[in-house]
Amino acid sequence: MAKRKKGTKGIEGDVRGVKSLDEARDWLKARGIEDIECVVPDQAGVARGKMMPVQKFLAGPTMSMPGSILTQTITGDYPDDDDRFESDAADQDVMFEPDLSTLCVVPWEADPTAQVIHDGYHRDGRSVETAPRQVLRRIVELYAHQGWRPVVAPELEFYLVKPNTDPDYQLEPPTGRSGRPEAARQSYSIAAINEFDDLFDDIYDFSEQQGLEIDTLIHEEGAAQMEINLLHGDPLALADQVFLFKRTIREAALRHDMYATFMAKPMSREPGSAMHIHQSVIDVETGKNIFSDADGDPTSKFFAFIGGSQKYLPAVLCMLAPYVNSYRRLVRSSSAPVNTQWGYDNRTVGLRVPNSNPAGRRLENRLPSSDANPYLAIAASLACGYLGLVEGLKVGDPVSGSANSNEIDLPRGLLEAVALFEEQEELAEIFGERFVATYGAIKRAEYETFMQVISPWEREFLLLNV
Known part of the structure; x- marks a missing residue:
């Protein structure tokens, strides 16, 4: 279901990056x-x-x-x-x-x-400990000290919406080439993608000129909700690509009189937007995936990585779901996960093991929302897996049925998530006290400004009833 990119344009040779x-x-x-x-x-x-x-x-x-x-x-x-x-x-x-x-x-x-x-x-000459790019680089170095190299592949969801200059008005889907906005769910619809062909041509063109590689483009569940999947690779390089892709998609949308939004939950009756992160780990000496053994079976390290994700992801949720709006996505009986259960090819769990050959065995973290800083979200996700590896954690049985109708085992709001992050000593040791304190203070300050805004719900149900 991928939209194919156009031929190469511009100067021959590398379009991205130099060494000196x-x-x-x-x-x-x-x-x-x-x-x-x-x-x-x-x-x-x-x-x-x-x-x-x-x-x-x-x-x-x-x-x-x-x-x-x-x-x-x-x-x-x-x-x-x-x-x-x-x-x-x-x-x-x-x-x-x-x-x-x-x-x-x-x-x-x-x-x-x-x-x-x-x-x-x-x-x-010291690195700035709170700079997000340096935070991710520090986590990658932890893997390097063990002789490992993490590999990630992000999937980025976003909505296209009509221009909205008044924040008191709800967002609406834009009109495509047919002149009509979407009125029904259009998962994986090629026709729905073709509604915005000119926009996606610009996205592919802009991406190509920046050396950004798109694996696939699909239409997601929501009205004018899209997903771009990136090729797997080095965590820092992929975080850079997500960072640049967000700018690229927004700029391309503006050219076509639309907004592209990466809010986790931009419309109340539509699904939220995620940034799923696929993760595997390579042994630097052998070049082999440490999640598979010589017979192609999952290793104890694979299950330890899952165990670390289960144990520590709730404590880093404030980096995976960084705003008050992010927690509107994590609700029961929706397409988003509500816990850290795991399963094989199960999209209702927080931790999915996709179908693959042994060399491609990986864990998909489905908790992050698309509003997350890619450097911090990837760093947080890899940090949890790393702790599981070094602690040799175990896991329970995989879930085969639906898991997102179960009880919510994650923090239900931003302040609860921040408090959990600050309490976890193992994470403070990895991320550093300065980063933990600074990040927590930023999130609390953001919450205070949110509390200054009166919502339509309050006017609807409290104005004349209390």
Whole structure:
């Protein structure tokens, strides 16, 4: 059910990434690039940074910005500081260095423009512990110390909606080429995808120019709800791709007078949007999947990975479901999971083992929502599996029937999830006290701003009845 991409355009050779500043100079010159977006993913996965002329970038690619950009909430506010935070009272600058392997064009800009993702460092060379990209890199390094290499493949769901400039109005599906909005569920419908052919042509074109690889594109359950599946690979590289894909899809949608939203639950009567994460682990020395033995059977390490996911995923749910809206998706008798039960080819559990050959044996984490920061969601998911591996955890029997009508075994709201995250000592040791404290403070500050808004439900049922 994949929509095929168009032929290659533009300059021959690599469209993404270089190894040195000299190579970057040649790459930029060959494409006539005039400006560079120097991008930093913040805690929400929002692109922060600076735009600068190519000459300035090449003269000194390191840029400085206030460390507080990594403590900013989704509303643009800042939580109350304390001595555990990465920032300080003076809000000193943090140095951001480009990862030149992420260099690529910005295809929707009118003038020739490139973008490159940056990593944060203190002036003494230490990594910024709270920077999401560094958080994921630290988890990957834990695997490397054991002689392992994790592999992931994200699946990203999103909705297309009519432009909505007033947040008091509910969202509606857009009209496609037929001139009519969707009125029924259209799972896996090719005709429903074809309604937005011009938009998807732009998405494929923009992705191709950035070196982003789409595996498949399908229509999901909801009205104008789509899913893009990415090829499996290195966790940091795939997190970068999700980060860039979100920007790409939003920009392409705007060209066609639509919004693309990655809210977990944008419409009350439609399914939520997820970011499922497929995970496997490779033995670096042998190149083999440690989840399968020589006979092709699942190994004790595979079950330990599942055990760690079952034990620790509830405690990292605040990174997989990072907003108050995220918990509207995790409800019983829906397409979303409500617990950490596991099963073979069972889409009602939180942890699904897809059908595969032994080399491709993997675990699909179905808990994350599409609003999650991809760096933090992948880091959290891999951290849970890692703890299961090093602790040698066991699992119970797989679930063969429906599991999402059972009791909800996950935190029911953001504050409960944050409290559980802060209480888990094993996770604090992995993620670091500064990150745990900073992330928790950001989420509490966001919750406080949410509590300042009166909902339609309150006006409907409380205004004249209490």
